[in-house]
Amino acid sequence: MNKRDFLKTSGAFVTAAMVPQLSSGQQQPALRENWAGNITYSTDAVGTPADLEEVRAMVKKCRELRALGSRHSFNRIADSTRNQISLSRLDQIEIDEKARTVNVGAGVRYGQLAPVIHAKGYALHNLASLPHISVAGAIATGTHGSGMHNGNLATAVRALEIVTADGDVVHLSREKDGDAFAGAVVGLGSVGIVTRVTLELHPTFQVAQMVYQNLSLDQLHHHFDEIFGAGYSVSLFTDWQKHQATQVWIKRRLATGDKNEWPAEFFGAKKAHENLHPITGHSAESCTEQMGVPGPWYERLPHFKMNFTPSSGRELQTEYFVPRDHGYDAILAVERVRDQISPHLFVTELRTIAADDLWMSMAYNRDSLAIHFTWKPEWDAVKQILPQIEAHLQHFGARPHWGKLFTMPPTSLQAQYARLADFKSLLKHYDPDRKFRNEFIDTNLYASS
Numbered sequence: 495m496n497k498r499d500f501l502k503t504s505g506a507f508v509t510a511a512m513v514p515q516l517s518s519g520q521q522q523p524a525l526r527e528n529w530a531g532n533i534t535y536s537t538d539a540v541g542t543p544a545d546l547e548e549v550r551a552m553v554k555k556c557r558e559l560r561a562l563g564s565r566h567s568f569n570r571i572a573d574s575t576r577n578q579i580s581l582s583r584l585d586q587i588e589i590d591e592k593a594r595t596v597n598v599g600a601g602v603r604y605g606q607l608a609p610v611i612h613a614k615g616y617a618l619h620n621l622a623s624l625p626h627i628s629v630a631g632a633i634a635t636g637t638h639g640s641g642m643h644n645g646n647l648a649t650a651v652r653a654l655e656i657v658t659a660d661g662d663v664v665h666l667s668r669e670k671d672g673d674a675f676a677g678a679v680v681g682l683g684s685v686g687i688v689t690r691v692t693l694e695l696h697p698t699f700q701v702a703q704m705v706y707q708n709l710s711l712d713q714l715h716h717h718f719d720e721i722f723g724a725g726y727s728v729s730l731f732t733d734w735q736k737h738q739a740t741q742v743w744i745k746r747r748l749a750t751g752d753k754n755e756w757p758a759e760f761f762g763a764k765k766a767h768e769n770l771h772p773i774t775g776h777s778a779e780s781c782t783e784q785m786g787v788p789g790p791w792y793e794r795l796p797h798f799k800m801n802f803t804p805s806s807g808r809e810l811q812t813e814y815f816v817p818r819d820h821g822y823d824a825i826l827a828v829e830r831v832r833d834q835i836s837p838h839l840f841v842t843e844l845r846t847i848a849a850d851d852l853w854m855s856m857a858y859n860r861d862s863l864a865i866h867f868t869w870k871p872e873w874d875a876v877k878q879i880l881p882q883i884e885a886h887l888q889h890f891g892a893r894p895h896w897g898k899l900f901t902m903p904p905t906s907l908q909a910q911y912a913r914l915a916d917f918k919s920l921l922k923h924y925d926p927d928r929k930f931r932n933e934f935i936d937t938n939l940y941a942s943s
């Protein structure tokens with residue numbers, strides 16, 4: 495039995511012994527760690543209600559409560575010292591053909607949703623690098639994919655059903671609720687327990703992806719928008735060595751009759767001759783099909799397949815969002831600390847995200863470049879490097895990903911969110927007794943040092 499299996503098994507034992515009071519919540523031992531295994535949650539009390547009424551009952555009963563999605567965040571944003579609630583049993587998927595929307599229970603993961611809507615002729619506008627995450631957890635942290643014209647995944651939300659602190663059910667929609675809606679969507683798990691999400695649908699589409707190798711970062715100086723705009727979704731990967739992107743992943747939408755032709759070179763980078771994994775040396779078996787082979791949107795927009803472990807598996811992640819206009823300079827700023835970064839890094843990914851109007855989104859009001867780091871699981875070393883990267887990016891107004899690891903002082907982070915005061919008013923309105931707060935929120939949104 496390896497360490498993770500042991501922790502999960504021992505967690506099951508403690509859970510079963512300690513929380514008989516959660517009658518509607520069958521305890522799930524595997525919930526006690528996050529996906530990466532770097533966080534052990536601070537409570538063994540996890541409820542898994544079967545329907546809206548059970549959610550309401552649990553919310554009323556608990557003095558402190560935090561929603562848990564599919565556990566893919568790398569920090570303590572989903573943690574609670576008292577109670578967590580998993581919506582995994584709320585997994586209904588209902589398409590509204592007339593409205594061109596789909597209504598999903600908060601437990602639904604993108605990997606479950608995508609084939610169902612595709613079979614009916616629909617698509618979502620974008621996906622993250624992996625399909626394993628829950629819709630509710632992804633939108634709560636502003637999770638994103640790539641594409642100059644693609645907003646993050648939360649921009650597809652048209653309406654939310656939320657159980658607020660007193661157990662009431664609130665419906666917020668983009669159409670009717672303007673400000674409250676814009677504040678609640680990227681809600682950081684603190685507005686209430688989201689039980690249903692309505693997402694905008696598009697006609698289904700085909701995508702082909704091609705990988706190019708060894709693009710000089712100099713090319714970004716004069717061709718930044720051409721490079722990131724070369725496909726519907728474009729990702730650059732780098733190990734920060736040799737001033738180059740080791741791989742460029744270009745995902746192109748194909749309409750009927752479009753020529754699926756790919757030149758041998760892309761700004762000096764060479765077309766790959768086989769499927770590749772973004773991390774050099776890892777098998778590409780877990781990666782979505784490349785080499786220009788067309789396929790449905792949901793089998794190309796993520797980098798990783800649903801039935802495989804995404805990315806490295808044992809890893810940590812960090813990501814900073816800077817204004818796209820300053821993207822090239824921000825990349826050069828990070829490159830200055832590459833000698834400290836590289837020994838602890840699996841790979842960096844560079845992606846673009848279109849601006850949105852969601853108050854706590856990392857792309858709020860600005861077209862963004864996201865500079866992502868997949869680290870080896872070496873937190874002691876990584877936490878020494880993050881302040882250096884953050885110092886180099888401070889000048890660019892960097893915003894850290896809410897679901898990943900960062901060390902930025904709370905006041906610097908707070909200064910990056912123009913609507914923070916409005917967001918706090920929203921929390922006060924829906925959660926006056928701070929039922930849905932936790933240490934992560936208290937520190938990052940409220941600490942004054």
Ligand SMILES: Cc1cc2nc3c(=O)[nH]c(=O)nc-3n(C[C@H](O)[C@H](O)[C@H](O)COP(=O)(O)OP(=O)(O)OC[C@H]3O[C@@H](n4cnc5c(N)ncnc54)[C@H](O)[C@@H]3O)c2cc1C
Nearest residue numbers: 561563564565566567622623628631634637638683688897
């Ligand atoms: C291998 C890997 C690859 C990743 N790739 C990407 C990527 O491409 N792009 C990107 O942006 N991020 C990426 N992430 C980060 C990930 O998308 C975010 O951390 C996301 O929030 C995870 O969703 P989750 O369902 O696991 O939520 P959790 O981590 O379980 O929870 C996250 C937050 O959502 C809240 N929440 C969950 N459910 C509800 C609910 N029903 N009601 C209210 N609040 C709720 C929680 O309280 C918590 O605050 C990646 C993570 C991993 C592990």
